[in-house]
Amino acid sequence: AFYHLFGASEWTTRLTSALFGAGSVALIVLLVRRISSQSAALFGGILLGTNLFFTRQGQLDVAYIFFLIFSTYGWLLWGEGTGKKRGLTLVALGTCGAFMSKILVGFYVPLILFVLLAVDKRQRWVWRRVFELSGEVIAGVILDLPWHVLMYLKHGQVFLDAFFGLHLMQRMSLPIEGHHPALGGLFYVNQLIVQYPESALAIGVLAFIVLKKATGLELPRRLIPIAIVWGVVVFAVITLMATKIPQYMLPLSVPVALLGGYVLELLAARRLSRANTVALMVLLALTTSWSAVWPL
Numbered sequence: 168a169f170y171h172l173f174g175a176s177e178w179t180t181r182l183t184s185a186l187f188g189a190g191s192v193a194l195i196v197l198l199v200r201r202i203s204s205q206s207a208a209l210f211g212g213i214l215l216g217t218n219l220f221f222t223r224q225g226q227l228d229v230a231y232i233f234f235l236i237f238s239t240y241g242w243l244l245w246g247e248g249t250g251k252k253r254g255l256t257l258v259a260l261g262t263c264g265a266f267m268s269k270i271l272v273g274f275y276v277p278l279i280l281f282v283l284l285a286v287d288k289r290q291r292w293v294w295r296r297v298f299e300l301s302g303e304v305i306a307g308v309i310l311d312l313p314w315h316v317l318m319y320l321k322h323g324q325v326f327l328d329a330f331f332g333l334h335l336m337q338r339m340s341l342p343i344e345g346h347h348p349a350l351g352g353l354f355y356v357n358q359l360i361v362q363y364p365e366s367a368l369a370i371g372v373l374a375f376i377v378l379k380k381a382t383g384l385e386l387p388r389r390l391i392p393i394a395i396v397w398g399v400v401v402f403a404v405i406t407l408m409a410t411k412i413p414q415y416m417l418p419l420s421v422p423v424a425l426l427g428g429y430v431l432e433l434l435a436a437r438r439l440s441r442a443n444t445v446a447l448m449v450l451l452a453l454t455t456s457w458s459a460v461w462p463l
Contacts, residue, residue, distance in 0.1 A: 180225030187233040192216040194236040195424055201243060202389040203429060210435075211428025214365055218420055227268045228417045231275075234264035236421060238276045239393065242283060245299075255303045262307025267314065270334050275401065275418065277304045282396045287389075338410040354411045355402065361461045362416055364454040369394070369426035371447045372433075390429060394422040 173179045192212045199208035241257025244250035258280065266273030280300060318326045348354045359366050373395075376386065398419060405415040430447065433439050439447070 177225065181223070183227070184223070184225050184229040187230045188216070191229065191233045191236055194233065194240055195421070198236065198240050198243065199390065199425060199428060201240075202393070203387040204432060206435065207387075207390070207428045207432040209428070210431035211424045214427045214431075215420060215424040218363065218365075218424075224414075226414065228414050231265045231268035231272055232418055232421065234261045234268060234273075235275055235279070235418065237261035237264065238280060239283075239397075242280050242300075243389075246287065255299060258300065258303040259306040259310065262304050263310040266308060267311045270330060275404070276307070277301075278400050278404070279396060280304075282400060283393065286392050286396065339408050342409045342411065348411050352406055355405055355416060358413050358416050359419060360454045361458050362413060363420060363423045364451070364458040365427045366419075366423045367450040367454040368430040368447060369398075369423050371443075371450050372426055372430045375443060387429065390425055394425040397425075398422040 169179045169183055173182075192215050195215050196208045196212040199211045238258050238261030241254045241261060244254030244257065246254070258276075262273060262276045265276050277300075281297075284296065284300060315330075350357055376391065401418045401422075405411075408415070434444065434447070
């Protein structure tokens with residue numbers, strides 16, 4: 168649509184990423200404000216919005232991340248019960264947008280939401296809720312089905328080979344396009360530090376959770392599970408894929424922002440002990456240094 172309106176150019180391509188990136192920041196602020204606090208939401212939005220790796224590149228990865236957050240926000244409304252119909256509608260629209268933006272990567276939506284449903288202690292795992300969520304995911308797939316049918320009618324087997332062959336089977340089983348780094352499975356561990364040095368804050372707070380007796384923190388009960396599920400699901404999928412590309416890391420910017428914003432709130436309110444604060448700052452200094460010297 169932007170190409171038709173403004174012509175195909177680098178500026179137009181980056182504009183798409185920038186707009187979806189700005190929308191993602193707004194959604195993160197809304198989401199965190201709902202499950203934590205206003206200050207944590209502000210810090211989370213700042214962390215996501217100032218990450219250059221996230222929106223400076225012209226690619227539709229930013230669009231599907233926007234729709235992933237969109238779906239998660241809908242899941243929250245649905246789970247609270249007050250905005251059940253609106254929440255389920257957002258889940259369907261988010262699913263549709265994710266699939267239209269980045270092909271089969273749209274499957275992150277049901278993966279993340281169903282795992283959240285399984286671990287959320289506020290919501291009972293009953294078949295009615297499973298059917299409701301499944302119905303909206305299916306509705307989202309049906310919404311973008313006409314475009315896929317049109318592509319098949321126009322391109323035939325070439326479309327199917329690209330859709331399922333190249334972007335699913337080959338990327339999962341073979342390191343295509345020369346993306347076969349020497350680090351192998353550790354590639355994304357390194358990329359997490361390189362692209363998101365602020366992940367030190369997230370790693371630190373998760374360590375504090377394990378050592379809860381030493382911190383005495385009152386944890387936001389919904390923010391932590393959402394961040395952990397996002398991180399585990401995305402990291403598991405990209406690690407299993409034989410093709411290793413830094414852009415596959417982009418969805419991890421969301422849990423980094425969620426947990427990082429929460430930690431920055433703790434630091435601003437001086438709710439962490441001196442020892443924990445020093446530990447976080449040392450860890451952040453190490454990851455920032457590693458990220459800064461990466462071009463060397």
